Amino acid sequence: MLSTIKKEKIIAILRNIPSDKVVDLVEAISLQGINVLEVSFMDEESFCQIEKIKKHFGSKMTIGAGTVLSVESAKKAMDIGSDFLFAPSSDRQVLDYCAKNSIKFIPGVFTPSDVSLCLSYGYKLLKLFPANVFPLNYIKSLKGPFPTTEYIAVGGVNGDNYNDFLSSGFVGVGIGSSLFPKELIAKGDWHAISKNIARYQI
Structure with missing residues (x-):
C-alpha cells in the first residue's frame, strides 16, 4: 500500500455522495489521473457505493473504505472487496482484527502514543488526522522516535x-x-469538477 500512495500522492475522499452520481464523479476523478479513493462509511449506502465503483472500474482504481471505527465495519468492508481500510483513529480492537487477518489498514494517529500503539500491531503507514491543526514539521518530530513510520x-x-x-x-x-x-456534484457539472481537479498537479 505504501508504494501505491507514494506513487499516486492524492487520495480522493468521497463522503455523502449521492449514489446516482457516484460513478460519474469517479469517472471525472479518474480522468484527471487520481486512482486512489476512500469511500467513507456513513451508512449502508456507502457499502453499496464501494460495490458499484468496484464493479464499474475494476482494478483501474484502488478503493478503500474510510471511517472504519469498528471490527464489524472492517469485516463488511473486506467482504465487499475493499482494497484497504482507512480510519481517523487507532482503535485497539480494529488494529488487532486487521493485523490478525493481514488487512491493508491505515489507522489514524494524533499523538506519539497513537503511533506507538499502531507500530505494536505492525502498522507503519499512518493517517495524521486532523493534519491542519499541527505545524508542518510535526511528522519530522514524530519520525525522530519512530523512524520507520510514514504519514x-x-x-x-x-x-x-x-x-x-x-x-x-x-x-x-x-x-x-x-x-x-x-x-457542482448537485448540478452534475462533471466538466467543471474535472477542471477543478486538474489544479492539483503532482
Whole structure:
C-alpha cells in the first residue's frame, strides 16, 4: 500500500455522495489521473457505493473504505472487496482484527502514543488526522522516535496547501470536498469538477 500512495500522492475522499452520481464523479476523478479513493462509511449506502465503483472500474482504481471505527465495519468492508481500510483513529480492537487477518489498514494517529500503539500491531503507514491543526514539521518530530513510520495528511488539505504537506515529508494527502465541491456534484457539472481537479498537479 505504501508504494501505491507514494506513487499516486492524492487520495480522493468521497463522503455523502449521492449514489446516482457516484460513478460519474469517479469517472471525472479518474480522468484527471487520481486512482486512489476512500469511500467513507456513513451508512449502508456507502457499502453499496464501494460495490458499484468496484464493479464499474475494476482494478483501474484502488478503493478503500474510510471511517472504519469498528471490527464489524472492517469485516463488511473486506467482504465487499475493499482494497484497504482507512480510519481517523487507532482503535485497539480494529488494529488487532486487521493485523490478525493481514488487512491493508491505515489507522489514524494524533499523538506519539497513537503511533506507538499502531507500530505494536505492525502498522507503519499512518493517517495524521486532523493534519491542519499541527505545524508542518510535526511528522519530522514524530519520525525522530519512530523512524520507520510514514504519514498521510488528512483534514484541512486543499488546493492551496497540499503541496506544502507533500514537501514537508508526507507521502500522500487525502482531499475531499475541495476536489469536487458539492454544489457542482448537485448540478452534475462533471466538466467543471474535472477542471477543478486538474489544479492539483503532482
